[in-house]
Amino acid sequence: MAEYFNVPAIEFEGPQSRNPLAFKHYNPEELVGGKSMAEHLRFASPYWHTMRGTGADPFGAGTMEMPWDDGSDSEANALKRLDVFFEFLNKCKIDYYCWHDRDIAPELATIPETNAILDKVVDRLEELQKEHNKKLLWGTACLFVHPRYGQGAATSPFLDVYARAAGQIRKAMECTKRLGGEGYVFWGGREGYATLINTNVKKELDHLAAMLHMAVDYKKEIGFDGPFYIEPKPQEPTTHQYDSDSAACLNFLREYGLMEHFKLNLETNHATLAGHTMQHELRIAADAGALGSVDANDGTANCGWDTDEFPTDLYLTTSVMLEVLRAGGFTTGGLNFDAKRRRDSFTTEDLFHAHIAGMDAFARGLKIANAIIEDGRLDDFVKARYSSWDSDLGRKIEAGECSLAELEAYALERGEPEISSGRQEMLESLINQFI
Numbered sequence: 001m002a003e004y005f006n007v008p009a010i011e012f013e014g015p016q017s018r019n020p021l022a023f024k025h026y027n028p029e030e031l032v033g034g035k036s037m038a039e040h041l042r043f044a045s046p047y048w049h050t051m052r053g054t055g056a057d058p059f060g061a062g063t064m065e066m067p068w069d070d071g072s073d074s075e076a077n078a079l080k081r082l083d084v085f086f087e088f089l090n091k092c093k094i095d096y097y098c099w100h101d102r103d104i105a106p107e108l109a110t111i112p113e114t115n116a117i118l119d120k121v122v123d124r125l126e127e128l129q130k131e132h133n134k135k136l137l138w139g140t141a142c143l144f145v146h147p148r149y150g151q152g153a154a155t156s157p158f159l160d161v162y163a164r165a166a167g168q169i170r171k172a173m174e175c176t177k178r179l180g181g182e183g184y185v186f187w188g189g190r191e192g193y194a195t196l197i198n199t200n201v202k203k204e205l206d207h208l209a210a211m212l213h214m215a216v217d218y219k220k221e222i223g224f225d226g227p228f229y230i231e232p233k234p235q236e237p238t239t240h241q242y243d244s245d246s247a248a249c250l251n252f253l254r255e256y257g258l259m260e261h262f263k264l265n266l267e268t269n270h271a272t273l274a275g276h277t278m279q280h281e282l283r284i285a286a287d288a289g290a291l292g293s294v295d296a297n298d299g300t301a302n303c304g305w306d307t308d309e310f311p312t313d314l315y316l317t318t319s320v321m322l323e324v325l326r327a328g329g330f331t332t333g334g335l336n337f338d339a340k341r342r343r344d345s346f347t348t349e350d351l352f353h354a355h356i357a358g359m360d361a362f363a364r365g366l367k368i369a370n371a372i373i374e375d376g377r378l379d380d381f382v383k384a385r386y387s388s389w390d391s392d393l394g395r396k397i398e399a400g401e402c403s404l405a406e407l408e409a410y411a412l413e414r415g416e417p418e419i420s421s422g423r424q425e426m427l428e429s430l431i432n433q434f435i
């Protein structure tokens with residue numbers, strides 16, 4: 001097979017290494033809390049950024065070197081990219097990948113032609129996955145690039161657009177199932193509104209739920225047993241996206257009877273756009289039993305755009321891994337780098353530096369989070385903080401068996417309550433001890 005990257009396979013060399021093309025912390029086989037790092041972290045690379053991201057922005061053309069790509073929509077070009085991608089995954093020791101249907105194969109003039117080229121690409125992906133022992137973390141349908149979806153797909157005012165989206169979802173699910181995908185994502189990039197002046201919100205949400213119910217029916221029909229994930233994001237490209245954050249998604253899923261079929265795929269830069277920390281989004285999902293998978297990236301906090309940067313901040317990766325470990329670890333999910341290099345990092349080698357940076361940051365985050373949990377002081381503090389509830393009365397309230405009058409009588413007897421310090425700064429300092 002031709003080699004496309006003038007970069008050796010990336011090896012673990014330890015924290016003292018001065019080699020930029022080596023892992024300093026990610027050591028796939030190393031055990032952390034009884035499980036290997038590879039099993040904990042389940043890294044995935046997103047086809048859209050890694051293979052199709054040109055570095056273009058609203059002010060200028062792409063900058064990325066892609067010497068293998070002739071820029072055409074030909075089958076040969078689509079197939080060649082797959083070889084490049086698998087060389088990259090191998091050299092970077094990444095076991096999983098994710099795609100949108102339209103990243104791996106182009107949309108052609110008609111639906112049958114489009115599906116035919118997609119099938120050819122999926123045939124080849126099937127071979128490559130077997131040959132290189134790689135797995136599909138999740139697939140998804142791109143329902144936001146084509147102009148027909150400009151006013152929504154499952155929330156389009158136009159029934160013909162809705163039907164087109166339905167067919168595209170069905171096909172993308174079929175391909176995901178063929179490739180043994182562990183999950184399937186719905187990110188509603190255009191499922192929201194530009195303005196309420198022209199929008200029937202109730203109708204659009206009902207239609208979105210109907211689409212997801214049809215997807216559940218199809219999932220059962222073809223025996224796809226992975227979870228569905230909704231990926232929240234509050235805006236961009238829409239002014240308001242219906243799946244704005246974890247809590248809004250959970251509310252929608254409960255309202256429409258979809259909870260048992262869905263988990264959430266949470267992305268840092270989407271959390272920050274929603275005015276939350278990533279830890280908040282993960283916690284809300286985990287508490288509802290819906291922490292599915294992570295789109296691991298970061299943004300520039302004061303910028304207000306979804307900049308999809310590689311995650312290199314250890315406080316971020318530690319907080320993510322704390323939530324993931326406390327939720328029992330990933331099952332079907334993983335850490336998908338929904339991240340792109342900066343325009344300035346345009347060489348093919350930068351793809352490696354970017355992923356190494358993200359993988360090492362998460363390896364450290366994992367080790368730090370595991371050490372914090374094993375140390376126990378943080379969790380013990382939180383447990384102690386709520387210990388007054390470990391009483392007969394506390395249990396009675398939590399079981400819903402108490403009345404306001406009963407509590408009033410109790411309060412009368414007790415007098416002014418005693419409270420203790422939340423010790424935020426002490427605990428922040430404790431976490432710093434591990435970082």
Ligand code: XUL
Nearest residue numbers: 140187231267295306338
């Ligand atoms: C867009 C985004 C998407 C989804 C998949 O902000 O995150 O790439 O992850 O459609």
Ligand code: CO
Nearest residue numbers: 231267295338
């Ligand atoms: Co994403």
